[in-house]
Amino acid sequence: xxxxxxxxxxxxxxxxxxxxxxxxxxxxxxxxxxxxxxxxxxxxxxxxxxxxxxxxxxxxxxxxxxxxxxxxxxxxxxxxxxxxxxxxxxxxxxxxx
Amino acid sequence: xxxxxxxxxxxxxxxxxxxxxxxxxxxxxxxxxxxxxxxxxxxxxxxxxxxxxxxxxxxxxxxxxxxxxxxxxxxxxxxxxxxxxxxxxxxxxxxxxxxxxxxxxxxxxxxxxxxxxxxxxxxxxxxxxxxxxxxxxxxxxxxxxxxxxxxxxxxxxxxxxxxxxxxxxxxxxxxxxxxxxxxxxxxxxxxxxxxxxxxxxxxxxxxxxxxxxxxxxxxxxxxxxxxxxxxxxxxxxxxxxxxxxxxxxxxxxxxxxxxxxxxxxxxxxxxxxxxxxxxxxxxxxxxxxxxxxxxxxxxxxxxxxxxxxxxxxxxxxxxxxxxxxxxxxxxxxxxxxxxxxxxxxxxxxxxxxxxxxxxxxxxxxxxxxxxxxxxxxxxxxxxxxxxx
Numbered sequence: 029x030x031x032x033x034x035x036x037x038x039x040x041x042x043x044x045x046x047x048x049x050x051x052x053x054x055x056x057x058x059x060x061x062x063x064x065x066x067x068x069x070x071x072x073x074x075x076x077x078x079x080x081x082x083x084x085x086x087x088x089x090x091x092x093x094x095x096x097x098x099x100x101x102x103x104x105x106x107x108x109x110x111x112x113x114x115x116x117x118x119x120x121x122x123x124x125x
Numbered sequence: 126x127x128x129x130x131x132x133x134x135x136x137x138x139x140x141x142x143x144x145x146x147x148x149x150x151x152x153x154x155x156x157x158x159x160x161x162x163x164x165x166x167x168x169x170x171x172x173x174x175x176x177x178x179x180x181x182x183x184x185x186x187x188x189x190x191x192x193x194x195x196x197x198x199x200x201x202x203x204x205x206x207x208x209x210x211x212x213x214x215x216x217x218x219x220x221x222x223x224x225x226x227x228x229x230x231x232x233x234x235x236x237x238x239x240x241x242x243x244x245x246x247x248x249x250x251x252x253x254x255x256x257x258x259x260x261x262x263x264x265x266x267x268x269x270x271x272x273x274x275x276x277x278x279x280x281x282x283x284x285x286x287x288x289x290x291x292x293x294x295x296x297x298x299x300x301x302x303x304x305x306x307x308x309x310x311x312x313x314x315x316x317x318x319x320x321x322x323x324x325x326x327x328x329x330x331x332x333x334x335x336x337x338x339x340x341x342x343x344x345x346x347x348x349x350x351x352x353x354x355x356x357x358x359x360x361x362x363x364x365x366x367x368x369x370x371x372x373x374x375x376x377x378x379x380x381x382x383x384x385x386x387x388x389x390x391x392x393x394x395x396x397x398x399x400x401x402x403x404x405x406x407x408x409x410x411x412x413x414x415x416x417x418x419x420x421x422x423x424x425x426x427x428x429x430x431x432x433x434x435x436x437x438x439x440x441x442x443x444x445x446x447x448x449x450x451x452x453x454x455x456x457x458x459x460x461x462x463x464x465x466x467x468x469x470x471x472x473x474x475x476x477x478x479x480x481x482x483x484x485x486x487x488x489x490x491x492x493x494x495x496x497x498x499x500x501x502x503x504x505x506x507x508x509x510x511x512x513x
Binding site for chain 2: 031032034037038040041042044045047048051058061062064092093094095096102103104105108109
């Protein structure tokens with residue numbers, strides 16, 4: 029049982045949520061979500077997926093304002109949701125959707 | 126244990142379904158553990174935390190709509206330095222406060238919360254084996270013994286008419302240990318409440334459910350689950366302090382084996398959010414439950430207009446549409462409240478737990494319990510099981 033990395037798990041959840049939102053209008057994001065992984069290397073998060081075709085994208089950890097870690101000023105909820113949607117749009121571009 | 130105001134609200138909520146009984150307030154997403162079955166600390170990492178003024182307003186608004194009980198949870202609620210003041214805000218408004226901790230709460234904070242009116246606490250304990258608990262908690266050394274120390278502290282500082290409960294998450298890792306936890310709770314005068322680990326599929330994320338597939342029971346483990354639940358029912362019938370109703374325990378088996386659960390059948394297959402229970406996010410936004418936020422514009426519970434908004438048909442429709450789309454959960458309190466409110470046998474069983482004065486007096490008479498005594502009780506239970 030490996031110790032979970034809170035930053036990775038938080039961003040993973042927000043990205044899976046964004047992929048779920050994208051799935052309301054297209055099917056490709058379901059496959060990305062099902063085969064999705066995220067690995068942290070400092071401030072860089074390496075997102076990989078296997079379907080509908082293998083791909084990868086580097087996400088800057090600072091794209092997200094995780095209040096539980098950085099206590100950002102104000103409420104970052106909406107900004108985090110938009111940030112996740114932007115990352116999913118980049119994933120779509122990588123796989124040509 | 127309940128004040129007159131809370132008792133009145135519980136009665137009208139349960140019998141007349143006239144007011145929400147129970148609210149889970151996720152006051153923080155911060156936590157000093159990374160337990161394998163929990164995802165809420167990650168899901169709620171994207172929102173800020175309410176300040177104390179907003180908490181005061183939330184307490185006032187919940188009181189206006191007749192809420193009986195608030196669970197202060199997280200994350201680990203005790204990481205908030207202002208937790209005692211948060212407890213006081215709800216108590217001041219006649220709302221019964223249940224506190225939750227992973228066991229790492231400080232003695233000072235516990236004592237202060239109790240002084241400010243908290244007399245109901247739930248502490249996480251999944252096994253009597255220290256190494257296994259530390260592993261479940263995310264490889265955090267000494268987390269089991271620290272939880273035992275916290276229980277010891279509570280037996281010293283909790284007033285006589287209190288309710289202590291052990292929150293135990295059933296997973297393939299501790300299936301052989303759950304009965305021990307119930308025996309331990311019974312020996313020290315605490316109830317145990319069981320929740321099966323919930324696992325989400327990555328294409329259908331839910332806020333509380335982990336993505337850790339290792340926590341899914343495999344079909345070859347189903348008979349062991351059935352045996353455990355049968356033994357727990359027998360233990361309860363013999364007087365063990367297991368909080369869960371038989372209907373709930375039966376549904377745990379259905380849930381684990383991927384059969385449809387039955388606790389929502391008296392409400393057309395939908396849970397009772399928002400009418401009997403709901404959740405609040407750390408930033409004060411209203412949520413259907415721990416798994417589902419409200420889509421669309423957030424509804425801040427601290428807003429002065431919240432009581433009016435809550436009573437509108439359009440708000441209820443928004444919430445129910447989310448609840449209707451949910452496949453169902455077994456998150457302890459939500460099913461148990463529905464079962465208690467809609468099944469007479471469960472209502473009487475619950476009334477026996479809370480209304481019987483001094484039901485746990487025999488065990489409480491032994492309080493305070495030192496850490497050494499608690500360790501020795503745990504060791505005896507493990508030794509007796511090994512001897513069987």
